[in-house]
Amino acid sequence: MEPPSDFSPAVLAPQTRSIAELDELVVHCRACPRLVAWREETALVKRRAFQDQEYWARPIPGFGPYDARLVLVGLAPAAHGGNRTGRIFTGDPSGDLLYASLHRLGLANRPESTWREDGLRLHGVRITDPVRCAPPENKPTNAERDTCRPWIVREFEELRPTVRAVVALGGFAWQAVLPVLAAAGWQVPRPRPVFGHGAHAVLPATDGGPELHLFGCFHVSPRNTYTGRLTPAMVDDLLRTAATAAGLDPA
Numbered sequence: 012m013e014p015p016s017d018f019s020p021a022v023l024a025p026q027t028r029s030i031a032e033l034d035e036l037v038v039h040c041r042a043c044p045r046l047v048a049w050r051e052e053t054a055l056v057k058r059r060a061f062q063d064q065e066y067w068a069r070p071i072p073g074f075g076p077y078d079a080r081l082v083l084v085g086l087a088p089a090a091h092g093g094n095r096t097g098r099i100f101t102g103d104p105s106g107d108l109l110y111a112s113l114h115r116l117g118l119a120n121r122p123e124s125t126w127r128e129d130g131l132r133l134h135g136v137r138i139t140d141p142v143r144c145a146p147p148e149n150k151p152t153n154a155e156r157d158t159c160r161p162w163i164v165r166e167f168e169e170l171r172p173t174v175r176a177v178v179a180l181g182g183f184a185w186q187a188v189l190p191v192l193a194a195a196g197w198q199v200p201r202p203r204p205v206f207g208h209g210a211h212a213v214l215p216a217t218d219g220g221p222e223l224h225l226f227g228c229f230h231v232s233p234r235n236t237y238t239g240r241l242t243p244a245m246v247d248d249l250l251r252t253a254a255t256a257a258g259l260d261p262a
């Protein structure tokens with residue numbers, strides 16, 4: 012699909028016919044002026060350690076198989092992580108913890124993710140973000156989250172035949188993903204389930220299909236790991252529980 016210059020996710024995302032097509036299209040999105048400015052500015056004022064690298068500086072597609080049974084939902088790419096490397100949760104401490112855990116569970120072929128074409132493969136797991144561009148201070152506005160929503164809704168619509176469990180990494184992901192799942196064909200319980208590490212909600216499918224297990228996990232960011240609020244063992248336990256609920260066979 013040719014990307015038009017007047018780029019509206021609400022118009023374009025529903026027109027995509029597959030996740031492959033969506034992944035191809037989303038990287039052309041320029042819908043949020045503040046985020047476009049920030050992702051491009053950080054690519055010019057690089058971190059010293061990355062001076063010789065060409066930053067991706069575009070929106071980040073999801074990563075992992077199109078028929079994933081387990082989907083991990085983060086927040087938004089890091090300015091010098093995904094915004095540099097071009098792959099979600101890649102090149103930042105959050106991703107180091109996440110991919111190492113997936114590898115320990117046998118859900119990734121390598122323990123680390125370093126660049127968008129490094130041979131890493133996930134088994135049965137896909138990772139995506141509700142906001143696809145790096146935001147200043149890692150804080151997207153509600154308006155930016157809402158503008159970006161059609162991409163992740165469309166992604167979940169395509170994943171519906173196979174996805175059985177979702178892990179929301181942090182409170183932002185939890186709040187962002189509930190309306191996404193409602194729009195993509197699941198019933199969100201009332202009252203709305205509350206986020207916490209280990210929170211678990213079961214969402215029936217609106218068409219009588221298989222239910223979806225939603226789990227909450229503290230975000231894997233240094234803010235949580237450096238303070239000891241979240242440990243690698245806690246991440247392993249949570250992801251193992253979610254992968255098992257999804258019908259995978261984690262180590």
Ligand SMILES: O=c1cc[nH]c(=O)[nH]1
Nearest residue numbers: 085086087088089100
């Ligand atoms: O939530 C996050 C954090 C880092 N990188 C991402 O892509 N998402």
